Amino acid sequence: MLVPLGVELRLFSDMKAYTWEKNLQEFESLCAFSSSKTRRRGAELEKAIIEAAWAELAEHGYSGLTMETVAARAHTSRSVLARRWDGKASLTVAAIQYQLAKRSLDIPDQGSVRQELLTYLDHLSDLVPVLCICLSVSLNEAFRESYPSLDALRLALMGDGAGDMVGPILRRAIERQEIDESKLSKPVASLLTDLIRHYALMHRAAPPKALRKTWVDEIFLPLVVRPSCGRGRITRKTNGPSVKKRVTRKPTVR
Numbered sequence: 001m002l003v004p005l006g007v008e009l010r011l012f013s014d015m016k017a018y019t020w021e022k023n024l025q026e027f028e029s030l031c032a033f034s035s036s037k038t039r040r041r042g043a044e045l046e047k048a049i050i051e052a053a054w055a056e057l058a059e060h061g062y063s064g065l066t067m068e069t070v071a072a073r074a075h076t077s078r079s080v081l082a083r084r085w086d087g088k089a090s091l092t093v094a095a096i097q098y099q100l101a102k103r104s105l106d107i108p109d110q111g112s113v114r115q116e117l118l119t120y121l122d123h124l125s126d127l128v129p130v131l132c133i134c135l136s137v138s139l140n141e142a143f144r145e146s147y148p149s150l151d152a153l154r155l156a157l158m159g160d161g162a163g164d165m166v167g168p169i170l171r172r173a174i175e176r177q178e179i180d181e182s183k184l185s186k187p188v189a190s191l192l193t194d195l196i197r198h199y200a201l202m203h204r205a206a207p208p209k210a211l212r213k214t215w216v217d218e219i220f221l222p223l224v225v226r227p228s229c230g231r232g233r234i235t236r237k238t239n240g241p242s243v244k245k246r247v248t249r250k251p252t253v254r
Contacts, residue, residue, distance in 0.1 A: 049074045049081060053095040058129075062092060062137040089146035092137055093156050099130045100157060105165050113173035117192060117216050120166060124196050125206035131197065132204050166193055179224040188223055192216070 052073035056065045065088055071078045085091040105123050110116050134157075137143045138150045147153045170189060173179045195215050199207045207215075
């Protein structure tokens, strides 16, 4: 039961009288101090909101996502979201960007175009859940009012460098004289990326590792390998040390 304002409370320890107004002031000061210690601000608050938005997208899709449900999940208010994002489309893009940033596609020089391409496909496979959500939201009519196509979304997410994720691998392979630059037309250069996107669109899952190896060994490399190099000279990893497989030609019988 609340004590009406103005009613005096007496402390039995020293018999001194304190008014309810004074106790209330002290209580409010204590609450303000505690709140300042636990309140999330800046990057910490934005991270909580973006992670909540991603969780809502994964569970309910773009149609089921609202600013109110994200705010509730992040334990904040809708007005906090409105000060940072002008709507759920821009919040969705921020949530996807955060997921992309957590999964780097930068592939280090491994001395072999084959091994680097396989590593690239491994990393890209880890991104399939993000890619599936990108495909899903890009088909939503309300979302397309802000981002009319998948290319528009890709540009918003990755800037002018979108679509060239495999470029550094191919440039290193050209410098090592593993592949023929004249054979790298734009459709060929993006072939592996397009294959994994198509698989994700059709199956909503990452392609099996064996299939990814087939794409590299049986489809991509035969299209771009230098004639003087030959497929057999591309380094392949085995259970033991790396070996170079050479093609042995049978002698011509006359």
